[in-house]
Amino acid sequence: MAFVLENTVLAVLFFILTSLVQVSIGEVHKVGDSAGWTTIGNVDYKQWSAKINFQIGDVIVFEYNPQFHNVMQVTHAEYRSCNASSPISTHTTGNDSITINTRGHHYFICAVPGHCQSGQKVDINVLRTPSVAPSPFASSSPVDTVPTPSPRDVASFSALNKPFEKLGWLWLVLQILLVIF
Ligand SMILES: [Cu+2]
Numbered sequence: 001m002a003f004v005l006e007n008t009v010l011a012v013l014f015f016i017l018t019s020l021v022q023v024s025i026g027e028v029h030k031v032g033d034s035a036g037w038t039t040i041g042n043v044d045y046k047q048w049s050a051k052i053n054f055q056i057g058d059v060i061v062f063e064y065n066p067q068f069h070n071v072m073q074v075t076h077a078e079y080r081s082c083n084a085s086s087p088i089s090t091h092t093t094g095n096d097s098i099t100i101n102t103r104g105h106h107y108f109i110c111a112v113p114g115h116c117q118s119g120q121k122v123d124i125n126v127l128r129t130p131s132v133a134p135s136p137f138a139s140s141s142p143v144d145t146v147p148t149p150s151p152r153d154v155a156s157f158s159a160l161n162k163p164f165e166k167l168g169w170l171w172l173v174l175q176i177l178l179v180i181f
Contacts, residue, residue: 026057026099031108031122037064037071039115045122054126058100062108066094069120072111073098079121084111103128 029052030036035043062071072087090111091098100106103126110120 026055026059028059028061028097029054030061030063037062037069037110037120039069039110039118039120042119045119049122049124054100054124056100056103056126058126060098060100060106060108060124062091062096062098064094064110066092069094069110069112069115071096071098071108074107074109076105076107079107079109079123082109082116082121084109084116087111100124100126102126 032038032043032045032048035041064071071091072084073089073091074084074087078084078086098106098108106124106126108122108124109116
């Protein structure tokens with residue numbers, strides 16, 4: 001009998017752990033979508049990043065020909081001035097996956113001379129406050145950073161509630177354990 005109980009407890013613990021891990025898996029975003037990381041076609045990387053609701057744990061993928069481009073993470077000042085002399089990190093594989101682990105801005109530029117200046121730069125911003133349904137005042141605002149509601153917004157909102165769901169599960173499991181013992 002004790003053996004069966006032990007197995008049940010282990011199974012329940014396993015279930016809790018696996019469901020908690022699922023919360024931290026982020027989405028993958030390819031910079032520039034089908035165009036990739038390039039100077040061809042004047043891709044508007046500002047416009048590209050503005051339409052995405054970045055979350056912690058998301059993966060940013062830079063796809064490019066490493067003969068012609070690279071990726072350097074830089075400070076805000078370096079991003080603005082296209083200064084690649086002291087990057088935070090350098091990526092050169094042509095297929096670089098970078099996981100975003102912190103809130104706020106993450107600035108990336110191509111360090112090949114002239115490329116950043118011609119627009120090969122991107123600002124990945126993970127909002128410090130979680131985005132919720134836009135207020136009625138948002139639509140009258142001239143600010144261009146107000147995102148239109150998308151399925152992603154709804155998804156991220158429900159993701160916010162996930163930890164609380166897990167707490168609910170934990171509570172239920174504790175109740176079951178109390179009944180068993
Ligand atoms: Cu480049």
